[in-house]
Amino acid sequence: MSLPQPSFPEFDGPPDGARGKAEFYFADLRALARRAAVEAAQQDAPAPRAISQPAIIGATLLFDLCAFVGAGVLSHMRALGGDAPEPTLLIWGVALATAVGLFTLQARWTYTIRALADFPRQAMNLALAFALAVAIWDADCVISGFERTAFLRQWSLDWFAWGVSATVASRAVLAPLLRAWTRRGALARRTVIVGGGEQALETIRRLEESGKGALEILGVFDDRNPTRLPDALGRYRLLGTFDDLESFCRNARVDLLIIAFPLTAERRILHILQKLWALPVDVRISALGSKLRLRDRAYNFIGDVPFLPAFDKPLKDWEVALKAMFDRCAALALIVALSPVLTAVALGVKLSSRGPILFVQKRYGFNNEEFGVYKFRSMYVDQCDYSAAHQVKRGDSRVTPFGGFIRRTSLDELPQLFNVLRGELSLVGPRPHALKCSAAGQAYEAVVANYFARHRVKPGITGWAQINGWRGETDTVEKIEQRVAHDLHYIEHWSVWLDLGILLKTPFVVLTGKNAF
Template identity: 55%
Template sequence: MAKPKIANRFSSEAVRSFKDGEKPHVSGDLNPMARQIATQYRRDTMSPVMVSGVLRLAEFALLAISGLAIYAAYVDVHDAFLWQYPVLILATSLVAVILLELTDNYQIPRLRQPIGSLGSIILVWGGTLAMTTVAGFFLRVSADFSRVWLASWFAAGLALILLLRFVISRLVRRWGRNGAMERRAVIVGGGKGAESLIRSIEQQPHNDIRICGIFDDRDDRRSPPLVAGYPKLGNISELIEFARIARIDMLIVSLPLTAENRVLSLLKKLWVLPVDIRLSAHSNQLRFRPRAYSFIGSVPMLDIFDKPINDWDSVAKRAFDIVFSLIGIVAFSPIMLATAIAIKLDSKGPVLFKQKRHGFNNEVIDVYKFRSMFVDQCDPTARNAVTKGDPRVTRVGRIIRKTSIDELPQFFNALIGNLSLVGPRPHAVTAQSHHRLYHEVVDGYFARHRVKPGVTGWAQINGWRGEVDHDDKIRMRTEFDLYYIENWSLWFDLKILLLTPVRLLNTENAY
């Protein structure tokens, strides 16, 4: 079933209005208490999804390795069935993990209390081997497999799973206590609705949500400064900076569905953050089918926005970056070496040029390029964009800027992780269009920073690169960047990467 229409309407209307509606606040000045609380949460946390995902891989590996080890120790490896045993072991291990998933044995509450899931684990593992035996009987090959091996594998596999589960349960409880594994949430909106929501969340057993505070635009007369023991830390504009410093995972909007205008007004400010945005539905009279909601325990939520490229997607994208960055460094090393020599021979100064640019979540990062200007005329702030025939650019600089060779050192940025190979291009912190900063020109500009910036991007291969001499150019870049974020996939990244060398042959706007 599709999600309820009202939730979809909030999302679509909000997205449309971002282009011509209220301009989002860049950052607010946090009060000392809010800044102190935010600073306590600077450390990254482990995602529960990632923890359970790693456990799946670990249990598959343990079952497969134990089955293969017993086979190697007991069964004659020179037997005619040499290849059938490994195939059976891998297939059975995979089926066991799938059945453990289907029976909810990878849910964090189950991992916290392994004793409670002991019977389920024994039933799944025993049932998996029983199904394997039955399948072998009907295929008339069961007599060819060792029964001692099968019984030994059952005992060893079960012992290893239970041992791993008890170790994980201690780790999960420890991570929960010290805040290493939690989802940090902020309540948007105060009053009795927020109090009821907080009480409901706190009543959930083994809850991994840590409420970091409350933000509300209303004054203390309409929204008290303390709700259910949590302080109101500021208004919605200040929430932008707080969420970035504290690395917030989720914003829970505690407003009724009937307050549509107010919800849309909040979304215009909050959508630029790389977080999940949920609309609390626990106190609303309107009820949809259970599949329309996501849940925190038993507390229903309507999904408004999801954090882009999260959990396993982020792992896949990071692996993609590492592999193709190494390939790029090896493939282009002769060109980079020749460029470095040419720069040294052409003008005095260092080969590389470092510039401060906006990275993921608006953090400032150092991006490296080959130096293309005279040292005494370099512009680290990018306040004055390079124009056609710019006298600050060296002879070698004109060539490497035209061909984008000056960007090749960013393969190293992608390798160390502050850039991705593909993503919205990082702009200099003070980059301007007609003496206005980019975020002053484009509503929702900072939404580009919900993912890591890239060495190349969807906007660049569609011709939006080079000099920004008109406001529409930065608007179009932002529009293409937002399209990329909303439609990301590894295939999309690969397509952009493969098209980049072809599209860079068009040097019309590169000076």
């Protein structure tokens, strides 16, 4: 997305009188200079950091998963002493212990950058997680009447020792790396400050003193004329006015937005929050100087600076990592399992009409970014609608006979598994819409005021709206309103279990052909 082009008030001519003319022209020059400075600051915004926090957390989570599974399998084989493995016992034991161990680690807030940099705490949490996981597995075996106690003892002791050794060794390498990256600012959260008064200056000063390395302050947004801003603000870039906030946050991949107004400025704070709630950013209100005294647990602290939480990203870093890991593993497994189906459909498309097998259509994804979604081509090649300006209707003449079949059965959507592998889609999420989709002749964003809030997470191949019947043509306003309402419900109530439930229900919805043609 490109930044919005500047607009200037219409020129009506200078006022009468030499002094009036001079003041008019100087004011106009100052306005032009201010706008040019703002645009230059936005264009020169630092690129997103090279080291991704979710990527680090995801790699750590994947390593722990492999450690639980690998140590369990190897210790099982050693305890057997050369005898044939027992698949049922092994699979059930590894699955139960791994689930208990990872749940314990997450419950103790192990998967955050700050926690991962604390090696003693990590070592303690890992030992506790493996001990609890193995103990619950042993208790399950004893309760079920498992009699081979010597085998179980050997398996459990080796599992604990090997698993803890591997994961603690990985943390011994990771923790100092994270501390070094934090000192260099490589893991800093990209931050903007809203407000250019004394409250903002004090907030920035305290953050630089006590939160060093945690934040990368990109600049400040304020609606006032630069001549009314404090002189000390000159060392921070003025990025624009409040109207520029949304586009800048989307383009510059901002992680955190800090509102630094006195809490008494309720109207200004509410005005800002209304602009920001649809963005995938954390929004915090500086509580410095506030006479309101709450318990520490009511605040979020960065360094020693207290903030009141306003909005959070729908998914935290560990949730983003967990979802991404699940998506890619499941997508790869599905591609392998469905490879005969993929081959058969590709052959059917090729033989049924001339043209390419795949159809690539631009759609809106996470953070309103455009990407190309893959589908098996279901229309005649000379009638493909790449922008979805005219949605497919029942009995549409543009659709080939074979295309109609794969659309009704949703087989045309299968190539999107490759979008999941590329990280552009999730298996479950709000469905990505084409660029020119409309409801009753109106653009979606014109019909539903909070439409773009559905782009706070990655779109998905299937979703909550789809399994509840809100898929297919949007020829009425109600259909897009209901789809967006279901998408927002999914975002606000996301969990791994919700994703699994949607995935399990999707085949049944597809088989009924509900709303699909």
